[in-house]
Amino acid sequence: MFRTIAVRAAAVIIFTGLAFAWPDSSAKASSTEYPAAYPTFPVTVNGMAIDQLHNPYPLLLYRNITYFPMTWDYTSALGLTVTWNEQTGLSLDKNEMCAPLKQTLSAQTNNRSDSLVAIPVPFPVKVNGSLIDNSQERYPVLLYNNITYFPMTWRFTSEAFNWQTTWDDVRGYSIQSCERQAREASLQRDALNAANGGQLAMKDEWVYMNPLRSGGGSHSLVKAKLDGSDRMELSADNALSINVVGDWLYYIVSEPSKPNEIYKIRTDGTGRTLVSDTDGEQLWVLDGYMYFLRYAGRQPSGTGDTAQVQGRVGIFRMSIDGSNEQQLLADPAVLGFYMYGGQVYFRTMEDGKNKLYAMR
Template sequence: MHRRFFFSELRILPMPKQKLRRLRLKYSEIRRKERDQVKHKMAMTAAAAVLGLSLAGFPGKGWAADPHVTVTLPKFTVKFNGSEVKSEFRQYPLLVYKDITYVPMTWYDSRLLGLETGWSAQKGLSIGKGNVTSSYAPYASDTRSRASARAAVPSFPVTINGKAVDNAKEAYPLLLFNNITYFPLTWKFAHDEFGWDYRWDAAAGLSITSDNPQVKVLNLPASAGEQEVAFFQGYYYYTELKEKYYHIYRSPETDLKAREPVYSYEADTGYGNNKSLRFRVVNDELHFSYHRGGAIMGSDVYGKVGPDGKGGVEQQGYLDYRETPSGTLVISHGVPPHSGGLYLMPQGEQRTYDHAIGDPKLYYGWHISADDGGRSYSGDSSTTVIGDEVYVKASPDPDQPDRLNRIYRVNLKTNKTVRVVDADVQSFKIIDNKLYYVKSGDQLLYSAQLDGSGEQKRSDQRVRTFEIVDGQLFYTSPGANDTVKLYKAESSGADELVLGDGIVSVQFLNGSMLCKLAAGGDYGLKILDGNGELRLAVADPVAGAWAYGDRLLFISAAGGEIKELKLP
């Protein structure tokens, strides 16, 4: 099946009426007359978590013994980026010390608020703003949190945004509780260092909002996470399983409950439910595809969503297809493979195989490999149409291994067929009117003019996938344990390693690279810009992702929820 993805309060204790009246003063008056009180009475969490670092492990050799202080639970509502923190049954509850709210520096709490942390035995703890985000993690516990407890005042060095903090001299020092560092929500840290917004209301409590991109959970049916989801032109597209049928729905972003039926198809393939639905955007239209039936007698189905929001079938069978000025080009992937297999369906006609094009002796659209004296065939999706010219992979004779998998050009009007690259090619693309292709032998990336002349080697490493992003050539190379590495090709000097082992897949989209990372790592996604620099790291574990415009949808690998954020 052809696939291409195109890929988003300060804590204040209840106050006497006199202090509440003061808080109603203009902001300038508060800053002038009550700056110290506002700093320390408005607690906002600089949640820079050092997750899993034990209390005993923090001080280390050479640090003084840690004094202890008494802390309590907050008696008011606290929200982080709209999510309520329920401290009563939380493994790492919020704390209050000297009327200041303290936030646990867990991994997810800190990333939720846009903070990164680091630790070394020599330099201690570092906390700073970073290009990170996370959805809210409740850290739920079956055990009720104690109303009052003891927390340690650590003596190790601390830096905030690169500035040293003398914790022993702080009126509101960092604390250690349940083996986790806790951070005070004072004005100078929450506002001045981290730029957070906060709201205090006597009835609603404390609300803290950070300025990093926020992850939100979409209220879609539970089964929606079983297959791919999409966002396109103001609508969310997803499936729901009902009575042996998958139903594709769409809901406007303004009202998820106001859903509309798009398309339905039978779920059972004879081998269980086939969760193969894929969405892609082609020429600013939303297309979808899925598999129907078994592996041999079944077929792939390709559909498109019309302007009215209804889906219809465009093609079906084992094939690939492209739209051309002369009609629809179909590349057959039916078995057994045979010569020919390249067809042009004039516009408005039903799909037939009456209009074969190209050299009938060539095997079009297959990648053919030699396996233990035999041959294996896999459908190739590299075919590209430029005007009336089709660039396609083809082989003249499967039994001649020195002539397999060449790039040919076929003219749709004259049927003239020309071999343009005389090398065994794994895959190819046409970018900015140049051919880019990976050779099967050395698996390196090469480029050439559209007629095959001027060949140049473009990679130092073996190549899986590649793309040009903002004028820079990037490619993935095989890594350890079925992962890949991301490189930036350099015209002079060695290629630059952008991300090492741990990448499962890379989607190239809209001037960015969306890197899905292997399970068990620190982050589920990393989004890079056209220079290979980090735009955003998402801490949530990710099963699958879809991007369109500035919107990113992903399926949680932990619970299957559909989550969304807007790309920076």
């Protein structure tokens, strides 16, 4: 028999071994035991990997279906509202907000060879207001170590909660539960594109690219649908470091006869404008600023005499209209940089060694 402790702020559904009255059917259900195991494959929620080894509430596997503990941290990350009372039992409802996944880890490790036994929950369970018949479920809601565990079947993940789930033998099982986290993945994709030269950029169903840049032929900035259709030339520029910001593309034009200048053009091919004639490379456009590396040999006048310094000068930024330029880092040893999460990560060559630094 069980007593329920409802923790409002923590909202963790926990059951202790003290007395709690349930109908006769619950006694029968609680006597049924189901063998379970720990998943041996990676599991991620909104891109964050779950530490199964040190988690006091580890995921379970029953009949090859992954089960999640209905703790506050997991339900918040999955975008679920959990309510409980002694009369109606447990209710899970989909909402549109997901919190970042928090993991409270323990120094004690879970023994993967342990024999695990769970039982069906001895109380009613509703999903989006509909009562499920747990006794008829092939993958019932379970109780393990006094914690409610919910099955991640297609019926619930896709149809009831509208999550995106994927599986493969290498990456394991992944759940994307909220669009906000999907946007974070999009930002990571854009950052990786910029870090690798910005040869193409994506937004919605369009790809913007300079397809012949490395082929030695005539260059152009073009756009096309994801399937290659509706191809259109936007300009004849040899575009590098392509960034998509709203309805504009920001990029560097690389020509042998002049410095690498920063241009912008609308995504429909109109409004091509010179933003800055600075000699830059590795352009990143983020939060209203353009970040770039600058060469020493062809700096605009008024920035100081650095002609004697060869190669790059350091990391600069300016507003997206070309104003308010400032130098963030003066270091000719910088080879490249990467921006994410409010930090600038940059690589240098010093004393014959590659070194990695970070700054705000």
